[in-house]
Every structure is written in C-alpha cells, then in structure tokens.
Amino acid sequence: MSVTGTVADNRLRALFEAGLALSSELSLDAVLRRLVEAAAELTEARYAALGVVEPGGARLERFVAHGVGPEVEAEIGHRPEGRGILGVLVREARPLRLHDLTEDPRAFGFPPGHPPMRTFLGVPVLLRGVAYGNLYLTEKAGGRDFTEEDEELVTLLATQAAIAIENVRLYEAVTQWSQRLEALNEVGNALATETDLGALLDLVARRLRELLDARLVLVLLPEGRDLLRIAAAAGVDAEGLVGTKLDRHGSKSGRVLAARRSERVDAVLDDPEVDQVTTRRFGARTGLWVPLLVRGREIGVLAAHDKLSAESRRFGDDDLRLAETYASRAAVAVDLSERVARDSLRRVVAAQELERRRLARELHDETGQALTSILLGLRSLEEFVDGEEEREAVRSIRQLAVDTLQDVRRLAVELRPKALDDFGLVAAVERLTETFREQTGIAVDFVAGLGEEQVPGEAATALYRIVQEALTNVVKHAHARGVSILLTRKNDRVALVIEDDGRGFDPDRPAEGFGLQGMRERVELLGGTLLVETAEGAGTTLAVEVPLP
C-alpha cells in the first residue's frame, strides 16, 4: 500500500467515524459542534465554522465556530451576518475554494481583532435540496490550498451531517410533541375532575399558558348576543382583566368565534380586526386565538399573547396545533361544567319554587281557612255578648283577625300567586301590576298578546319572577313615572318587554342590587335571551325571549 493510499484511507476512516459520531448525537447544538470539528480535522484546517441560514435564506441566523478562542471572539464582538464571501455561499449554495479570500473582489474584509485568513473552502449543507447552512474552512495546515479531495470529503461530510441534522430535528420534534401530549393528557385529567366553572376556567388559562409559554392567556365567554367577557386570565398583568367586556362584533376574539376558525397574528398592531384599545391594555405584540367549540356550538374563545421563549414573541404552527388540540379538550370540560352548574341552579330554583308553593298553599288553605272560621265565630259571639265593653273587646279581636287574614293572603300571594298556577301567567301579572300600582302610585300599562295560549309552568314562573324583579328595580333605582309591560308570542318563543321612563343607568356599571344576573340566569336556564337597553337619563328596557317547548 502506498503512502498516499494510506493517507486517503485514514481520511475516509475519519470521515466514516465522523459520520457515526454525528448520527449518534441527539442534540442539534452537539451535532453542529461535532460537524465543524470533524470538518477541520479532515481538511487540516485551523479554523472551521458553520453558518445556519435563516428561514428566508438571505442571512445567517446562527454561527458555530471552531479554532477561534473566546478572547478573540470577544474582541471581534459580533458574529458574521452572511455578507462578503459568506454571503456568496448563502446565495449560491455551491462549493467554493479560494487561494486567498482577502483578494477576492467579493470579500467584505475582516472586522478588527479577526485573525488573518487566506485559504478558504466553503461547502453548503443541503437538507432535501434546500440550504440549511454552510461549512467554512480556512487556513489549511502549512499554508497550503484546500484541494479538490478536501472539497469532496467535506461535501460527503456535509451530506452525512444533513441526515444527522434532519434526524435530530425529527427527534426533537417527536420529543417535544411527546412532552406536549403528556402535558395535554395531564390537563385532560385535571379538566375532567374539575366541575366548578370558575376554577376550571382558571385552570384552562393557567395550563395553556404553561404549554405555549405565553405571556398572557385569556378565556372569553359570550355574554348576550353582542359581548364577550374575560372569564379567566393567567399570566403577566392578568389581575384586573377578568370581567372586562369586549364587543363581539368588533374584536378578533368575536370574529374567531363567529368564523369558528383559529387565527395566529404576528403583529397585533397591524391587524385591523384586533380591538386595539383592549389589546393596548394587555400590552400584547402577537396573538393566537382558538375557538372553543362543542358539537358545532360556539361556547368561547382562548386567546394567547406573546410567546416568551421566542425573541419575536411570535407563536408557530406547532403552537397553533397544540392550542387547537387543547381547546377541543377544554371546550368539552367547560361545556360539561356549565351544564353541571345549570342543572344545579335549575334544581335550586325548582326546589325554591316548590317550597314557596307549599308554604303559600298551607297559608292560604290552612291558616287562611282557620282565620276565616275564627272570624265567623267572633261575629256570632259578638251577637251573644252583653255589654258594650265586652262587644268592643270582641270587635277588637275580630279586627285583629281580619288584619291577620289580609296579611296571610298577601304573604301567600307574594310567596307564590295562586293565579299563576290556576289561571296562568297573564292573570298573575295582571294581579301583580294592579297591586304594584296601588302600592306605589306608579302607572303600569300591561298588554298581553298571547290569546288563549298558556305559557308552560317553568317559563311562566321565570317570566313572572322577572316582572316582579323588574318592578322592584323600577321603585328602587329608576325614579320612573310609568312602566309598560308587553307579553307576546313571537314564532316559537314568548317575548316579554318591560320598559320604564326612569333615569336609566350606565350598562357597563349597573348599581349593586339590580338583580340582572339573577334574571339572566333564569332566562338562560330556559335557553332564552335577556337584553338590557339603557343609558343614563334615558329609561330602561328589558327584552326577554324564551323558547316554548
């Protein structure tokens, strides 16, 4: 075997070993370091480096160097950006050999402190035909030029490196997805065991923030037809955001919900669909919105802002996919929790009405009947008693019994009007408005357009209680002179409109004790809607619609 042959064999062996070493690495940084070291060793280069081309392919986003000590690196200051000779390789992506790179007209020159370099070999690292980066080698030992054989060996090494880089990327992607799936599984289990809606929404926001490494995550739920309310928030500056309302038709969250499609925005300030006022309050730069959908029904939106681990704060496609997977699980949990809360409220309301009905019946049928019998007995007694003083005593007791009977009947009606069960909603509301007019002096105009049709029990009770609450509000808050109540049929729904000519209120800041939440809950239990139209000094209108079964 010739000396030349032995050298060639040794270099091939070194290349083979370098390939093996590269393929055994599972970290991208380690692969890149190994690659430049192996390239330097194979070609006897004093300096070696690998520049990773940014996704757009115009500049270098990463630079791994070998042979330059940390002191020299510090003196040079910044890493190469891909101009000059390095830029030629970035643009052309083919091997380049030079005797003296400083004499090449395309050279950009070295920064102060840079070691002198003359001989040069550059080879692209191609991944599936696309330039991933370039290997740069300079200063071959003995001042010699890099040879064609060097170029071939480094090209072979670059091919092996490309496979290793691809494998590492796949491994990292698989590992990352595995970790994320594990986290999703954990979240799924946590979501399945949490039925308290408030706690669940907090959990949804917190865990998504962890999964995405977001600065801020919001959970928004619809409120009425026109608004979205921030029901939970996690992250920086999250405090104080809960309860904030957004226009459903003028915000990105509303649009994502309406379109039922996720969106990723890299610069929220440039997106005309983003509610800029609210977003400025969050201090958000980027955003990711995912609708919460259950069986085709929109129940809310998840919004994440600013990925902390990315310098640009942008979320990637992987983040979007992850958030969508997460949202599908969270939506089921939120829906389940809402149903549990609704069922619980329905049972409480039903039990309360049942209790009131029993008490009212007891008062009316038992206590009322007993008092009536006492009254009849006292009337008879009055006739038999001799003496004015005794008769006056009996009359006084009889008056007490009359007053008590009135109180008992009033109490029974207030608890649960018999008219509601015996004659239906219209009769009960007529009676209620009459009493209200007598007691307060406020004019009430009640118009019922239901004809002979009876509103079923649960809906009738809810609508009656809403009228009661609304009239109490009129006294307490409105300073109104008149109220009008309209009860009509609207296709397969019953519509109730209560309007007063009072002073109204700021709808964004209703005073304490308005009872609107209670009304809304009653209406939502029936699958209906409640709209409040009001402004300071302009009266208040409540519009309720509930479906008929």
Next chain:
Amino acid sequence: MTYAVVLRADDGPDEPGRLELERDAVLVPGGRSVRYSDLGDVYLERLAGAGGSRPTLVLVSRGGERLRISTVEGPGALRELAEELVEARGKAAA
C-alpha cells in the same frame, strides 16, 4: 343594604324609591337621610290603603317628624328592615 320602598313623610304624598342603610344614617327616597342617633322611635303599624290595610314601618325622629315606610320587596322585608333600624339605633345610642 337597600330596599325598594314607598315613603310617606307626615301627611305628604307617597314617594316610591330606594331606602339605603348606611353606617350612620338611613337614606330615604327624596335624597333625605336620618341619622340613627336622631331616631326617637321605630315601630310597626297598619296603614289603610286601597287594597286593605297593610303593615307599615314608622320612623319617628327626635324632632317629631314621622316617616311611614312600606316595602315592595316581598315577604319578610319590612320586619327585617325594622330589626336593622332598631339595632342601628341601639348601637348609635350606646
């Protein structure tokens, strides 16, 4: 604590509005307030009306003015209000 009430001051007209229990005073419809320490007497009486007589809460100030209050809040509200006022008056006197 707030209540929906109808107020009649001495022999004046009925005035519907909000009654609010504050720390030192009770605010009544018409924007007036009565300090608990100025309450001379608090009692329930019956007041005749179009729909028969009904219980009414009477607040008598130390100056002799009478405020008659009925509520539209439903069962138990008037007695609850009476108890709150008696307790507040007692605390103010202590």
